[in-house]
Amino acid sequence: MIPAHVPENRIVNFDIFNPPGVEDDYFAAWKTLLQGPGLVWTTANGGHWIAARGDVVRNLWNDSARLSNQCLAVTPGLGEVMQFIPLQQDGAEHKAFRMAVMKGLASRYVVALEPRVVEIAGELIANLRPRGSCDFVAEFAEVLPLNIFLSLIDVPLEDRPRLRQLGVQLTRPDGSMTVEGLKQAADDYLWPFIQKRMAEPGDDLFSHILSEPVMGRGWTEDEARRMCRNLLFGGLDTVAAMFGMVALHLALNPQDQRLLREQPDLIPAAADELMRRYPTVAVSRNAVTDIEVDGVTICKGDLVYLPSVLHNLDPASFDAPEEVRFDRDLTPIRHTTMGVGAHRCVGAGLARMEVIVFLREWLSQMPEFRLDLTQPVRMKGGNVGACITLPLVW
Template sequence: MSNPFQDPGFFRNPYPTFAALRSASPVRKVPGGAGQSSYLVTGYAEARAAFTDPGLSKDTARFFAGKETGRNLHPAVSQSMLATDPPQHTRLRSLVAKAFTPGAVALLRPYIARVTDELLDAWVPGERTDAIEALAVPLPVAVICQLLGVPDADRAAVRTWSNELFAAGQPERIDSASHAVAGYLADLITAKRRTPDDSLLSDLIRARDGGDRLSEDELVSLAVLLLVAGHETTTNLIGNGLLALLQAPESLHRLRDDPGLVETAVDELLRLDSPVSMATFRFATETIRLGETEIPAGSPVLIAPGAANRDPARFPEPDQLDLDREPGGHLAFGHGIHRCLGAPLARAEAGIALRALATRFPRLRLAVPPEELEWRHTRLMRGLVALPVLL
């Protein structure tokens, strides 16, 4: 079969492609770049099983050992916590997990609300506004930079590098951005070592310098992962969620009128248009079986939460936004030991932002037809380039 990701309409709307693939087989071999095929998982039951299958590894260094990739990714990006297995993954995750617990996030909620209000104060009624650049980007960037102690003056550069890291089909841009962001954080670590503060980055430096089993390379890599992953998913969640609500105004009005609906709404928006369309790389360390498909040892495996979350075998009428749907069960944040560490923070930011929009601008509407919206060209993330709205 042809490469499904090369269809020019895939980035605009991947769901018909996902549905066709899932209907043919919820796990199937698809062509990839450089002649390398992968097994794509689009069924819900199969995706959930794949996330916890001990025969699937995320240790990309092991997979690519001795292979010529032609790439120049900085090790802080190519060998991050996302690309490790236990016990290394367990050790690294434990060092940052406390910063993203529900309790820790609850302490951040006033700051999130304040930044949201400040951003929305700049929106002018009657004028066209890009909700991505005016809210969906700066809010999560401000929050994760606040957590890590990144100076205000550097936040625009952080966003640019992060955006470049997900430029599908442009390896040189991705590689260059990886070196830029890793170099910046290495310098920031040096500065915070001289002048510590109460940021999460300073906490990690103390763990490293206190001999808490964290190498200097691991420190830089954790910082890169937290900075990039700490806002990318949330930016897409806010943008995709707002678009879905604008296309279903009655749901937007319900969100305005019923504060208790926020958590359920965020869950349903995560399911409907998952901010992570394709999970990061895995490979089979042994022959495994997912559903009816046998996957040989050494094969790359791609799990598609965006497809799994619209599997009609799990979610009735999966293409419909339904705020009365039983919450939970979706795979937007993954599943198992690699489930997104920042899920509580992303939920809080999206809930606060979307409710504020619904409350402050009840007549908010799209400024262009939906078919004219431009989507980011990245297989991993699902997000808008811009979302023009009218107040």
């Protein structure tokens, strides 16, 4: 049922998990919304608003006073069940817990992790190069960042396939698991590690965070579960998705491969620009008060979906946004790939470092690569869109 406050001319039928044409081109599927008003109401997934213009996406993403993060996603019941810390918190509580997480992810730890990223990237590349082809997603993009994250929290690397499936069910659910089942699977896996970290802190990410006091006290077991649950799901999908999109761009644009091979000092700027050009993360917010936006009213309790793709690819936000320009001025970084405001991704520094290392190591050790035209590239929508198959040859 469409709420009475939703104007008829704002109603669309747009399923964020399966936009029309998403299997072939995630970005083209989403860009169809840029042709209409800045805020639309979709009848899919129980009904919710979608911010459909760059300024509306960014302004609402940054509006933590009137929009809460407690809903987590448009998936019914997901927010109520997951109760992530700090992602689903607001105000002073969010600030206190986020500070502890940020200290655990301090830049010195990210810098110390870089040699391990280089090592794993080198091992993967050495195994792939003699073959002359690969499915980049399954054999690199879903391996490197997940292995790094599992190393960071000090859990067995052989658990990667099992945990990867949990991450996919959160961001691109297929109905095979209930929300409650997904949470329970994560908690059952994490609890032995949490108990050990709280009793005997080590040098892993969970230990670093749980040893940081929150509001002058230690973490409760419930808070520790909710935080570790948040970081587990946060680390399982987003960087892998970004790797896939970056590799797809380079496979389609050999001139950019050549430029970065010849001028590797451009790689950090290239990483920033490619992350801007290929955003696939979206967040959901629920209004805690009525908000007037783009000539309509978001009423208290309404859910609003904020896709980074519709900010980063809006011509009103960036000049020629679909062009990749390694000399594009992104200082201060204004794209929304990693979010904006109080809830900007706590792992943004780690993600950027991983993309830079991937570009540097892959381009220095692999010959020029291209798409394998005998096999299709496939994409999927969701709270984190991604390539699910990316066949490459060299």
